[in-house]
Amino acid sequence: MSERTFQDFNLPSYLLKAVHAINFRQPTAIQERVIPDILNGRSVVGQSETGSGKTHAFLLPIFAKLDPQKQKVQAVITTPSRELAYQIYAAAKQLNKFAPTPLTIHNYVGGTDKQHQLAQLSRKQPQLVIGTPGRVLDLVKSQALDLHTATMFVVDEADMTLDMGFLAPVDQIASTFPDDLQMMVFSATIPQKLRPFLKKYMANPVVEEIRPQTIINPDVKNWLLSTKGQDKNQLIYRLLTMGEPYLALVFANTKKRVEELTHYLENQGLKVAMIHGGLEARRRKRTMRQIRNLDFQYIVATDLAARGIDIDGISLVINDDLPTDLEYFIHRVGRTGRNGMEGTAITLYAPGEDDLIAKLEERGIKFVPKELKRGRLVTTHDRNRRHKYRRRQASLDPSMKGFVKKTKKKVKPGYKKRIKRAIKDEEQEKRKLEVRHRIRKAKRVRQRQRRRERNRR
Missing domain, CATH: 3.40.50.300 (P-loop containing nucleotide triphosphate hydrolases)
Structure with a gap:
């Protein structure tokens, strides 16, 4: 566990009160790695497993950078499902409750009252936009939602965005932002098909990959x-x-x-x-x-x-x-x-x-x-x-099979012991070779991963 605390990030005091209210004591690995980069204006790709704290990894630094005095869109967060949008919106509202000057936060998802949203936008633009790609793009095309003033853009659950076919509308949304956009992409996995999109909008991002200590939680x-x-x-x-x-x-x-x-x-x-x-x-x-x-x-x-x-x-x-x-x-x-x-x-x-x-x-x-x-x-x-038993039998050398057949005959006890010892030695040697092969295979995998990481940089 990290020894750092949220105070180490120099966040505004109201955000420290907010995280204390939801019993966050220490930052998670992804939060520790990306919050300083986002606060410094860097574009980031954050890859970590589900439930690792990605939402607050981008919400906290975004809130720290938003200017409550400027009534215009400053940050946009897209997520592929309505449920996730509601979840992020709820987390943002919780932080906003502690703000000395509350921010205007709007949530735009499909299946909601578009006419009400259009009327709302004609009166005032939100400072933080959260929503699904389809509805956000729809409001942009209706010339109601003005995104050209935004400087921060988050693509949450990017792998799921790709799986659900929402990468094209996200691409269209991204094209409306200014050139100096700070983009943050968060995902549990980074599929190969997502890389052209990342390369298009992110020149030199900080890539943070948090690997789980075990594939399945030991709990x-x-x-x-x-x-x-x-x-x-x-x-x-x-x-x-x-x-x-x-x-x-x-x-x-x-x-x-x-x-x-x-x-x-x-x-x-x-x-x-x-x-x-x-x-x-x-x-x-x-x-x-x-x-x-x-x-x-x-x-x-x-x-x-x-x-x-x-x-x-x-x-x-x-x-x-x-x-x-x-x-x-x-x-x-x-x-x-x-x-x-x-x-x-x-x-x-x-x-x-x-x-x-x-x-x-x-x-x-x-x-x-x-x-x-x-x-x-x-x-x-x-x-x-059964398969393991068959593989074990099949793995015996032909000469060993001959020894096994001979044990069925009536021979001296010392001869039987030599046969058993020879079979045992043969099996031990095969196990050593298998372990050696697995070690070499794992080494090759690690080398390929290091090469891929160097290429990303």
């Missing part, structure tokens, strides 16, 4: 459960009700599956919040408010919609299915086990999905295999045990 129990021969809806219901989760979040891959599972659970008597991109804006906003007020104990959501659910109390995550993009697995599991609290993530998989599980394991994710017996989850055998 999270990461369990794997086969659905073979079981009704998945019934299985999820039993998993949700066998304990008493403080707040449980079930991820499904499609809107249709979210609706199907929600209706099933409701028919079993559970009060369930349903979140997906196809919901009407007002209903989504109301549901998100109810979730934050803890009116629901169970939530069923798609990956993209769930990015706006940033609640520390989620104690259980269930993956109804493996995500189509395995990067989302980290985001899903990262919703639980926050702020030192323990959490449980249960991933359901079908027998035909062994290859996807293997790919996650290759990334360093470790699962504990479980099965449901008499209403309890018990640790079961490794799903790869």
Whole structure:
């Protein structure tokens, strides 16, 4: 943990009061790295995992730089989902409550009253704009929102912006800013397709990549459960009700599956919040408010919609299915086990999905295999045990196989011991070679990463 405090950043005193009010004691790694750069006017690319404190990493220095005496747009923040926009807006309003001269902050997202926003903008321009790319661009094209005075632009959740097809409107928004724009891009990952956009608008940014110490938070129990021969809806219901989760979040891959599972659970008597991109804006906003007020104990959501659910109390995550993009697995599991609290993530998989599980394991994710017996989850055998046994048998040298066959014959005891010792020596040598190969492979990976980082600079 960092030994620095927020006082070390020379932030205005009202911001120090604001962070104290929300129990922020020490800056997170991403906050420690980027806040000084943003305060110094540098453009930054901040890459860190979900839940690492990215929102306040850009909000705090932006608030420190905004001039309350200038009633014009000074900073713009775009984010790909309405839920995330509401979340950032709420965080900004919390900081603004402590400002000696409150700033004008407006939130513009799709599905809200555009005519009201146009009338509002005709009277006064906001000093800080937060919104989704489509609505912000719409207001710019209507010549209502004037962005040419802005000097700071944040693209939040850039990977999700790319995935949802919003990079083009973000590009159009960015083209309206002056040349001396300070741009801040924050993301959990930086996909290759995002790099041309970054190169276009960011000449020499500071790139800060905060790698998680472990792929999965050690406070999270990461369990794997086969659905073979079981009704998945019934299985999820039993998993949700066998304990008493403080707040449980079930991820499904499609809107249709979210609706199907929600209706099933409701028919079993559970009060369930349903979140997906196809919901009407007002209903989504109301549901998100109810979730934050803890009116629901169970939530069923798609990956993209769930990015706006940033609640520390989620104690259980269930993956109804493996995500189509395995990067989302980290985001899903990262919703639980926050702020030192323990959490449980249960991933359901079908027998035909062994290859996807293997790919996650290759990334360093470790699962504990479980099965449901008499209403309890018990640790079961490794799903790869047969394959490992076969590989071990197949790995024996032909000469060793000859020795093994000879042990079946009636020979002297000393001869059997020599055979066993020879087999053991052979296996040890193979293990040494495998370890050496893994070390060399890891070294090559680190060298490639260092080269990529040098190229970025």
